Structures are given as structure tokens and as C-alpha cells.
Amino acid sequence: MVKKILITLLFSTVAQAEEPSLLLQQNCLKCHSKQKIPSELLYRRYLMKFSTKERIKKSLLSYLKNPKKENSIMPQQFFLKFPPKEALDLNETVLEKSVEAYLDYFDVKKQLELEK
Amino acid sequence: MLSSEKRSLVRFLAIYLSSTFILFALGSYIFYNFQKHQIIDNQNGELQLEANKIAQRLRELHLTFNKPLLYPNDPSFNSAIYDLDKGYIFGSFNPKNIKWNKEFYKDREKLFYLHTLKPYYLGASYLLVSKNFDPEPLNELVDILIVFLIVAGVIFTILGLFLGRLFTAPMRESMEIMNRFIEDTTHELNTPISTILTNIELLDTLYSCEGQKEMRRIEMASKTLSRLYEDLTFLKLNHNYHRVIERLNISELLEDRIEFFQTLIEAKNIKIIKDITPNIIVEMDRNDAIRLLDNLFSNAIKYNHKSGKLEITLTAKQLEVQNEGDGIKREDIALIQKRFKRANSSEGGFGIGLDIIAQVVKRYNFLFTIDSDTNQPTKVTIKW
Numbered sequence: 001m002v003k004k005i006l007i008t009l010l011f012s013t014v015a016q017a018e019e020p021s022l023l024l025q026q027n028c029l030k031c032h033s034k035q036k037i038p039s040e041l042l043y044r045r046y047l048m049k050f051s052t053k054e055r056i057k058k059s060l061l062s063y064l065k066n067p068k069k070e071n072s073i074m075p076q077q078f079f080l081k082f083p084p085k086e087a088l089d090l091n092e093t094v095l096e097k098s099v100e101a102y103l104d105y106f107d108v109k110k111q112l113e114l115e116k
Numbered sequence: 117m118l119s120s121e122k123r124s125l126v127r128f129l130a131i132y133l134s135s136t137f138i139l140f141a142l143g144s145y146i147f148y149n150f151q152k153h154q155i156i157d158n159q160n161g162e163l164q165l166e167a168n169k170i171a172q173r174l175r176e177l178h179l180t181f182n183k184p185l186l187y188p189n190d191p192s193f194n195s196a197i198y199d200l201d202k203g204y205i206f207g208s209f210n211p212k213n214i215k216w217n218k219e220f221y222k223d224r225e226k227l228f229y230l231h232t233l234k235p236y237y238l239g240a241s242y243l244l245v246s247k248n249f250d251p252e253p254l255n256e257l258v259d260i261l262i263v264f265l266i267v268a269g270v271i272f273t274i275l276g277l278f279l280g281r282l283f284t285a286p287m288r289e290s291m292e293i294m295n296r297f298i299e300d301t302t303h304e305l306n307t308p309i310s311t312i313l314t315n316i317e318l319l320d321t322l323y324s325c326e327g328q329k330e331m332r333r334i335e336m337a338s339k340t341l342s343r344l345y346e347d348l349t350f351l352k353l354n355h356n357y358h359r360v361i362e363r364l365n366i367s368e369l370l371e372d373r374i375e376f377f378q379t380l381i382e383a384k385n386i387k388i389i390k391d392i393t394p395n396i397i398v399e400m401d402r403n404d405a406i407r408l409l410d411n412l413f414s415n416a417i418k419y420n421h422k423s424g425k426l427e428i429t430l431t432a433k434q435l436e437v438q439n440e441g442d443g444i445k446r447e448d449i450a451l452i453q454k455r456f457k458r459a460n461s462s463e464g465g466f467g468i469g470l471d472i473i474a475q476v477v478k479r480y481n482f483l484f485t486i487d488s489d490t491n492q493p494t495k496v497t498i499k500w
Contacts, residue, residue, distance in 0.1 A: 044181060051200035051236035108238050112206040113184040 024101035027090065037082050042074070043106040049073050053103050060099050064088060121288050125280045132276045133269075140268055144261050155253045156227065160220050163229035166193045167245045171233060178237035185238065193247050197233075197240035205240055214244060225249050302348045309345060312338045336379045343410055347468055350407050359401035366398045366405065370430055373409045377417060385423045392430040398500055400480055408476045411469040412437045412496060419494070438495040444488040473498075 020029055032039045046056045063071045067084045088095060173188045174197070188195075189208050196207025204210055214230070215221045221228050231243040316335045370392055374381075381388060398405070416426055416439040424440035477484040477498060488494035 040181060044178060047239045048178065048235045048237060051239045051241045052203065055200065108185070109205055111181075111183055111185045112187050112238070114208060115186045115189040 020105050021101045023094075023098050024105055027088070027094070027098040028102055035082065039102070040106060043102070045073060047108060053107070056103060057096075057099050060102075061096065064095060064099070120291065121284045124284050124287065125277075128280045128283065129273075129276050132279070133273060136272050136276075137269070140265060144265060148257065148261060151257050152254060155257070156222065156249075158253075159227055159247070159250060160229060163193070163220075163227060163245045163247060164231075166190060166195070166247075167229055167231040167243055170195055170243055170245065171231065171237075174233070174237040174240055174243075193245055195243060195245045197238065198242040198244065199239050200236065200241040202242065205238065207244070209246065211244070211246065216242075222249065225251075298348050298351075302345050305341065305345055309338055309341045313342060332379055332383070336383055339376070339379065343414060346407065347411065347472055350403070350472060351468060359404065361399055361401055363397050364400055364402060364405055365395060366435070367392050367394045367396045367430060369402070369405055370409060370428070370435075373406065373413060374428070376410070377413050380414075380417050381426070384417060384420060386417060386420055387423070387425045389425060389427045390429075392428065393432060396430055396432055404476050404479065407472055408498070411472050412498075415469050416494075416496070434497055434499040436495060436497050438493050440493050443490050443492040443494055444486065445490055446488075449486050449488065 029039065031037075043056075046059065050056045050059055059073065065087060067087055069076070069079050069084060072079075072084070090098065169190075170188050177185045177187075187197075187206055187208070194207070194209040194211075196209055196211070197205045199205055202214075202216060211228075213223075215223075215228070216230065219230055221230075225248055226246050227249050229245045231245065233240050233243055312334065316331060316338065319331065374388065374390070412435075416437050419441040420426060420439040421441060426440075427436070427438040429436040429438075473496075474484060476482075480500065483497075483499040485497045485499075486494065487497070
């Protein structure tokens, strides 16, 4: 229950009214929230490096399939606090869908508004 | 102003002003283009400044990521951000046909600036900023150039007139000296010629002189001199002479002038063939008509062969004078209408006859044609 509240609090400002999908919740955010891994920071880092959704997706999949420091774009200090995990026991399709859900959830296009 | 001087001045001014105009127009065109690029560059500078502001704001938004991400919106500009694959992310506009290979470009009345970004804050790799082109500085430039061209045109026209008159001054002086000489000479000739002609008439009337042949020769020579005097006076006074336009019986005048030339006609044994319609009326000055007819006949007689034919035909619409001489080359016909030009130097004269005819014809809007060729009869036609 507490976990749910925390997740809700964490993403209520991020996604405004949008809720994370079940797939994303189960495969990504559940663990990220538990270990306090900043998902949004990761997204921003990948966005600044790869610019497009397709390129980010490709890089993320590559890392998730083989989670090593050298496959990540995060700085070395990041891994001191958040060491690389084991590769997820997910099949290719589920992994891909989870990444897509992640990118959709944080998609910058949805966050942008024109200044009044 | 003399017509030859006027002609020279007009030619000089035409060449001088047209070359000056071309030079100034070319200069103005180059200057206009240079300034136009400067104006566009200045406005492009504003786009660059705005792009830098937006880029800075994108960086702030990316670092803070405070929701909602408020994209900067200046009403004077339009802007949009694109990802690395040129996909649209967000913006205040979404234009079509973006020229990705150009940093600055103009499409219709809009200026565009494509700013590349790195790192890709908010995923933006390209920032397109646009504003309406402000045509006011360009319009001001066109106004300035028009005023400049007008002022320069006026100044250079005045300068051209001054220079032209300066250059034609020696020619004008020479012509004036010649005209004064003719005027003085004719004035001095008038009295003795009149005296000779009057006394020949008196001798004819009062006494039966034995030397009739010699008397005719004196009369002929005196009449030639008299006509020359009249022609020169006509040319000298042509512009200031007060004309009395009247309904002139040209048929009677024609007979009268043929009679005047009778002595010359007989001397060359010329056969006159007349076909004169009686009582033809033409509205013109009597003296102009006399000068016209006298010069026609004088030339027709002078350039006729001895014992040749002279055909004079007068109808309600035209007068034709045809002689049998050596003819005039086709290419010389236009030339001989100018003053002092003669196609044939075999006979004496100043070459002013056809010029006088042309001047009278022009004044009354008559049509004047010469039909001739080498060794062909010459036919002069005047239509009114």
C-alpha cells in the first residue's frame, strides 16, 4: 500500500493525469521506485544524448539485454550508487513493449506547453 | 538656336544622359542589393538572438524539468524544435517545406533561421526560428534611391546642357558669322539688283533697243541674283517672318511664276508642257508659295538638259514638276533635302533650293516626294 502511494506521489507530477501502464509498472517502475533509481533523470540523460525515441529505444534495449557499465551512457558515479543489475528475464517482445511504455510515459512532447 | 546646333546638342545630351543614367542605374542596383542584404542580415541577426534565447530556455527546461515544460513564446517570432531525425517535437508553428540544408533563408515574406543544437536539450537537435520580413527599411531605401536618381538626373541634365552649349559654341559662332555675312551681302545686293531690273523694264518699255539678246541675258542674270537674294532672306528670316495665311489661287500664281522664268526657259530652249487646273485654292502665305514654286522651277530648269522637256501638272490635290536631266541617285535623294547639300555639282548654286522647299512643305504639313534615279527624269510632287 505504502509502495503504491509512493509511486503515485512520485509520478503524479511527472505524468500529470496520466497513469503508468501496468507493463511499465510491473517491469520497470516497481523496482526503480523501490531502489530509488531516478527514472526521469535517466530519461532526460538519454533524451539529451539520443534526441529521438527510436534512438533512445535502441540504446536502452541494448543496455537492458546486456547491462554493463560500458553499455550505459550514465556516468561512472551513477553506478557507485546504483550498480548494474542482472539482465531482465523478459522475452524480446515484452522488453521492447516495456521500453516503449517507459518512453511514452515520460515523452517530452506530452509535457510541453506554449508559454502564455 | 540653330537647327544644326540643336541637333548636335540633342545627340550629345542623348549619349551623355543615357550613359550617365546607365551608370547610375547600375550603381544604384548594386547599392540596392548590397543594402538589401545588409537589411536582411540585420533581421537575421534578430532571429539569431531569439534562437539563442530559446536555446538557453530549452536548457533550463531540460535541467529543471518542471511540469508543465513552458515553451518560450515571443509574439514577434515563431519557433519550433525538431529531433535528430528532423521530426517535429513542439513549437509555436509547424511550417512545411523546411530547407534543412540552409542556415538562413527567405520564403515569401518570412525569414527563417535554422539553429542546430547540441546537446539535445528536450531532445531538440534543430531549432527553427521565423519572423515576418519587415519591408519598411527596404521601402525607405527604394525611396532614397528614386530621389537620388531624380536629383542626379536633374543635376546631370543641367550639367549636360551647360557642357553641350560649351562644346557647340564654336560651331554656333561660325554659323552666326556666316549668317551675318549672308545677311550683310544680300542687303548690299538688293539695291543694285532692283535698280538693274527696273531699268531693264524701262528700257524695254520706253526704248527699242538693238541689243535685245544681250538685254535678255542681263535680265536673266539679274533675276537669278534677285531670286538668290529672296532665298537667302527667306532662310535668314524664316523663324521670325510674319506670315499672312490667305486663300491663294495657286493656278494663277503658278502661271505668273512660269512667266517669271520665261527668260531662263527660253535660254535653255526648254519645252514646257503645262496641265494646270484653273482656280486651285491653297491656304498659305503668298511669299512662302513663291519661294516654293521658284525653287521648284529653278531646280527643274537648272538641272534640265538643253532642249529638254519640263512638265508641270497642277490638280486640286497636288503639283508635279518633272524635268529631263541626269537624274538623282536613289541614295542621294534624302541627302539633298538638307541645306547646302547638292547631288550634282555641275551647276552653280548654294544647294539651298530643296532645303527651302522642304521647310515650306513641313510648315504647311504638305507631302513632298522626289522620284528619280541616275539618267532618269526627276519628278517632284507636292501634295496638300
